[in-house]
Amino acid sequence: MDLFVLTLAIPLVSGLALAAAGERAWAPNLNLIASLGTFLASALLTAEIVAAGPRFAFGEMFFIDSLNVFFVALTAFVGLTTSIFSGPYMRNEREHGRLTVARLRLYKSMFQLFMFTMLAALTTNNLGILWVAMEAATLTTVLLVSLYRTAASLEAAWKYFILCGVGIAQALFGTILLYFAAERVLGETGNALLWTHLVGVKGQLEPIVMALAFVFLLVGYGTKVGLAPLHNWLPDAHAEGPTPVSAVLSGLLLNVALYAILRVKVLADGAIQSGFAGSLMMGFGLLTLTVAAFFLSRQKDIKRMFAYSSIEHMGLITFAFGMGGPVANFAGLLHMTLHSLTKSAIFFAVGHAAQKCGTQVMEDIRGLIKINPVIGWGLMLGTLAILGMPPFGVFASEFMILTHAMKHHPWATPILLTALGVAFAAIFGKVQPMVFGETHLKRLPHAPAITPVFVHLALVLMMGLYIPPYLVRWFHEAARMLG
Amino acid sequence: MSTVVPLSAQLINLFAAVILLLAFAMLAQRRVLPLINLFALQGLTLCLSTLVVAFSTGQAHLYGSAALTLVLKALLLPWILHRLVRKLQVKSDVEGLVNIPTTMLIGIVLVMVAFNVALPISQLASTISRGTLGIALASVMLAFLMMIVRTKAIPQVVGFLAMENGLFLAATSATYGMPMVVELGIALDVLVGAIILGVFFFQIREQFDSLDIRHLEKLKER
Numbered sequence: 001m002d003l004f005v006l007t008l009a010i011p012l013v014s015g016l017a018l019a020a021a022g023e024r025a026w027a028p029n030l031n032l033i034a035s036l037g038t039f040l041a042s043a044l045l046t047a048e049i050v051a052a053g054p055r056f057a058f059g060e061m062f063f064i065d066s067l068n069v070f071f072v073a074l075t076a077f078v079g080l081t082t083s084i085f086s087g088p089y090m091r092n093e094r095e096h097g098r099l100t101v102a103r104l105r106l107y108k109s110m111f112q113l114f115m116f117t118m119l120a121a122l123t124t125n126n127l128g129i130l131w132v133a134m135e136a137a138t139l140t141t142v143l144l145v146s147l148y149r150t151a152a153s154l155e156a157a158w159k160y161f162i163l164c165g166v167g168i169a170q171a172l173f174g175t176i177l178l179y180f181a182a183e184r185v186l187g188e189t190g191n192a193l194l195w196t197h198l199v200g201v202k203g204q205l206e207p208i209v210m211a212l213a214f215v216f217l218l219v220g221y222g223t224k225v226g227l228a229p230l231h232n233w234l235p236d237a238h239a240e241g242p243t244p245v246s247a248v249l250s251g252l253l254l255n256v257a258l259y260a261i262l263r264v265k266v267l268a269d270g271a272i273q274s275g276f277a278g279s280l281m282m283g284f285g286l287l288t289l290t291v292a293a294f295f296l297s298r299q300k301d302i303k304r305m306f307a308y309s310s311i312e313h314m315g316l317i318t319f320a321f322g323m324g325g326p327v328a329n330f331a332g333l334l335h336m337t338l339h340s341l342t343k344s345a346i347f348f349a350v351g352h353a354a355q356k357c358g359t360q361v362m363e364d365i366r367g368l369i370k371i372n373p374v375i376g377w378g379l380m381l382g383t384l385a386i387l388g389m390p391p392f393g394v395f396a397s398e399f400m401i402l403t404h405a406m407k408h409h410p411w412a413t414p415i416l417l418t419a420l421g422v423a424f425a426a427i428f429g430k431v432q433p434m435v436f437g438e439t440h441l442k443r444l445p446h447a448p449a450i451t452p453v454f455v456h457l458a459l460v461l462m463m464g465l466y467i468p469p470y471l472v473r474w475f476h477e478a479a480r481m482l483g
Numbered sequence: 484m485s486t487v488v489p490l491s492a493q494l495i496n497l498f499a500a501v502i503l504l505l506a507f508a509m510l511a512q513r514r515v516l517p518l519i520n521l522f523a524l525q526g527l528t529l530c531l532s533t534l535v536v537a538f539s540t541g542q543a544h545l546y547g548s549a550a551l552t553l554v555l556k557a558l559l560l561p562w563i564l565h566r567l568v569r570k571l572q573v574k575s576d577v578e579g580l581v582n583i584p585t586t587m588l589i590g591i592v593l594v595m596v597a598f599n600v601a602l603p604i605s606q607l608a609s610t611i612s613r614g615t616l617g618i619a620l621a622s623v624m625l626a627f628l629m630m631i632v633r634t635k636a637i638p639q640v641v642g643f644l645a646m647e648n649g650l651f652l653a654a655t656s657a658t659y660g661m662p663m664v665v666e667l668g669i670a671l672d673v674l675v676g677a678i679i680l681g682v683f684f685f686q687i688r689e690q691f692d693s694l695d696i697r698h699l700e701k702l703k704e705r
Contacts, residue, residue, distance in 0.1 A: 149690065
């Protein structure tokens with residue numbers, strides 16, 4: 001059977017099956033097996049694309065090339081580790097009485113459907129369907145953010161829905177403008193939203209319309225990436241939703257939204273023939289980075305703090321892609337990968353730490369290393385990794401972004417260094433007492449699933465010391481495509 | 484300058500004007516049920532204007548989108564909203580953060596901005612309905628304004644859906660509509676979104692005993 005069809009069909013079918021079947025004893029296993037199946041299919045698909053080059057699926061509806069297959073593999077991998085993590089995590093939550101059986105059913109089913117919408121958004125060739133899939137990704141996660149039904153979680157979900165809804169409406173207007181520009185060149189054949197057709201004629205698209213379209217698309221999808229000043233939904237949704245949801249929102253959804261911007265940027269660059277799109281992204285990136293860094297030190301809730309850290313990193317990545325060119329694009333792609341892996345690992349560790357202490361307030365979390373050294377070390381190493389300490393991989397990508405900025409946009413260097421420094425001081429100062437302080441806490445009823453944390457961190461460490469040559473080739477190819 | 488405007492173009496412009504008028508009426512309407520009826524009327528007008536475009540240009544797929552608009556925006560969504568209002572027993576008047584005359588004045592400024600933004604694009608367009616692009620953008624912005632000034636959940640959602648109406652009008656006026664598969668996808672998203680919101684309203688009500696979203700202002704940076 002076609003590997004691509006499998007990659008998309010497994011999460012869709014299992015999501016529907018989990019919704020229909022209800023919470024049975026085998027439901028967690030089905031969730032796990034489905035995620036494993038998706039990951040295996042995507043890994044094999046990746047191997048196929050790397051060996052045989054880009055391909056279409058279902059006519060020209062879907063298009064898989066070296067850029068998106070890399071995100072597909074990453075998404076499926078983090079989806080798998082999140083499923084592994086969520087088993088014991090959700091059992092603990094039930095034990096504490098925070099979740100009922102019906103909500104667990106909702107969680108598992110929506111999780112798989114969320115994976116499906118993200119994979120569809122990544123692989124579609126049609127920019128209209130990309131919009132539809134992005135909106136569907138919001139819809140599948142709204143009820144997950146409010147899963148605990150607390151006042152705060154309802155507010156977070158409402159904010160998430162309305163802000164992302166407004167944002168995505170801007171993106172739809174941008175898509176309409178893009179279609180308008182494309183139709184003048186490609187005619188009314190129905191191909192005018194297909195990316196592969198658009199990229200062939202990008203030089204002929206009307207520059208004014210494309211500039212306007214790009215602004216709307218950047219603001220629209222940028223809301224989902226968490227770009228300032230439209231980032232307000234992100235900390236709330238991450239802090240109030242269940243931790244597995246925070247991990248996939250932060251590690252995956254932000255990436256998918258950024259991917260949508262990158263696809264459009266290629267077209268806008270070709271049409272406008274100046275650095276307009278890049279400058280806009282650099283501006284938004286720097287603003288986001290700075291705003292997030294200064295908000296970090298004021299946080300009291302641990303998940304909220306790491307949500308702001310995600311905003312900060314998304315700002316940095318947007319800045320990198322804004323600079324453009326093979327080196328900055330390479331660094332941006334590398335940073336996206338490493339951020340996904342590291343941030344989801346941190347959320348896994350944070351989830352167990354918060355469960356153990358019964359709170360997400362950082363002042364009440366103390367001495368993790370004494371009661372559960374594994375969680376403590378996981379959190380500490382994850383924090384060091386995300387802060388860009390060598391030898392972890394994030395150091396390499398941040399170093400590349402910084403040196404490239406120094407060389408080509410020296411004015412940005414002080415802003416970058418200040419923001420990164422402030423973020424370092426804020427996060428490290430708060431995590432250190434949580435890991436090493438004095439404590440008197442009990443053990444959890446179910447052993448935590450800590451393996452995913454260390455698998456992720458090991459990968460991040462490996463990428464810092466040695467990136468396998470096929471991965472480098474693959475990154476290079478994707479970076480070249482972005483121009 | 485005295486070019487003869489064909490009847491169909493005049494009709495399209497008329498319907499677009501009605502849509503804009505309805506957008507203002509929604510902005511001014513204080514009560515929930517009439518607000519939903521205005522929204523349904525806007526959907527109906529949108530359907531009629533799409534029909535005229537379809538008839539005068541012979542674009543077959545536009546008949547499909549007109550039918551979709553009629554079913555979804557003039558019938559199904561208003562019906563869902565009506566049911567919600569009945570089940571949740573929302574009776575009270577809609578309170579705005581800004582009083583109505585001020586809101587209307589802001590709305591007029593927004594319309595002017597929208598027309599200026601749309602001008603360069605509609606000059607490039609070759610469609611029969613290109614003059615309505617400014618109106619489409621204006622309705623999007625008015626719906627956006629409605630979401631900002633209303634404090635109750637249901638009017639906010641009506642604003643959200645009205646924004647989608649404006650976007651649909653933009654798509655038909657600039658390009659004769661998006662490809663059918665995309666339009667179906669968008670319709671599905673809107674429908675699922677409305678259903679999820681319905682579920683969500685009950686959760687909010689259960690928690691706060693009210694649909695006033697001013698309860699939802701606890702999460703802030705302190």
